[in-house]
Amino acid sequence: MRILLSNDDGVHSPGLVALYEGLQGLGKLEVVAPDRDHSGASNSLTLSRPLTVEKHPNGFQSVDGTPTDCVHLAVNGLFNSPFDRVVSGINTHANLGDDIIYSGTVAAATEGRHLGLPAIAVSLVNEGRFHYETAAQVVRCLLENPHALTLGPRSILNVNVPDVPWEELAGFCITRLGHRERAEGVVPVTCPRGKKRYWIGAAGRGGDAGPGTDFYAISQKCVSITPVHTDMTRHAALPELKSWLEGLDGVEVVDQ
Template sequence: MRILLSNDDGVHSPGLIALYEGLEGIGELEVVAPDRDHSGASNALTLSRPLTVEKHPNGYHSVDGTPTDCVHLAVNGLFDEPFDRVVSGINTHANLGDDIIYSGTVAAATEGRHLGLPAIAVSLVNSGHFHYDTAARVVRVLLESDRPLALGPRSILNVNVPDVPWSELKGFRVTRLGHRGRAEGAVPMTCPRGKQRYWIGAAGEGGDAGPGTDFQAIKEGYVSITPVHVDMTRHEAMSRLADWVDELNTGEVDPS
């Protein structure tokens, strides 16, 4: 099994290193990751310039681009041998609920899925203890399962792991995405040259964090596993919208 590892925190991040070390021996591993932190990059693809790839002494490859760039290049040009799957992470913080809209970690996984490969995004819900080894072991358990999992097209697993030792995990839960409340306001600051600047405010707390959500599973000490389908169509609104459009089509149109 050939596995492509990537992330959005950069090629030197401790989570990526822990993931590589935790998966050693499970198959042939290749690392292609951004040359710097690209948290919040979402699915951005660099189309305005060529990309530079550098191979490091430890065998990892870095790209001066986004997480999506990394997976796209790795699958579509850097290597002669094809990959069997993509694992993105271990992200240094949670990717719960609405976080996945912005997450470069999740984007790297979805790019792998767009290119036909099963993919997992994994994040550590960091509480300051940095138990990356726990998250890496979770991924290994998922990959070594005797029962192959078929999610269907355009689907990935979004995995969040509590920041605790392996022995303290309560287990695994299948969850739905919760929703965060409104983000905190932008934080103003003054740069050394006297100009006004702003930091983006912190993400909101869980606005929908009840039973069945990824937030609730983490709160109770469980690994959260959410199947994510990259189809943004709101299917339950189709019928209502169709009725509304029919009224537009049958109504009189003012030529003015």
């Protein structure tokens, strides 16, 4: 098995190193990650310039681009042999609920899936103890499952792991994405030259965080495993949208 590892925290991230070390022996591991922190990059691709790839003494390769760039390059040209799957992480912080819209960690996994590979995004719900080895062991458990998992097209697993030792985990939970409350306001600051600047405010707390959600699983010290489908069409709204359009004068709604 050939596994591509990537992330959004950068090639020197301790979470990426822990993932690489924790998956030793499962197959051939290759690491292609951003050369710096690209948290919040989402699914952006760099199309305005060529990308530079650098190989490091430990064998990891870095790209001066986004997480999506890294997976795209790795799968589509950097290696002669194909990969069997993509694992993105271990992210230093949670990717729960609405976080996945912005997450470069999840984006690296979805790019792998768009290119035809099963993919997992894994994040540590960091509380300052940095139990990356627990998250790495969770991923190893999933990859060692002898039974094949078919999620369907454009689907990945989004995994969040409590920041506790392995023996303190309460179990694995299959979850849905919760939702956060509105984010906190921007934080104005003044730079040394006297100009006003703004920090993006902290993410909101879990607004939809009850039983069944990824937020709730983490609060119970369970690993949260959510199947994520990147088809963003709101299928349930199609009939109502059709009726609404049919109410417009001079407009013909054509069924396909």
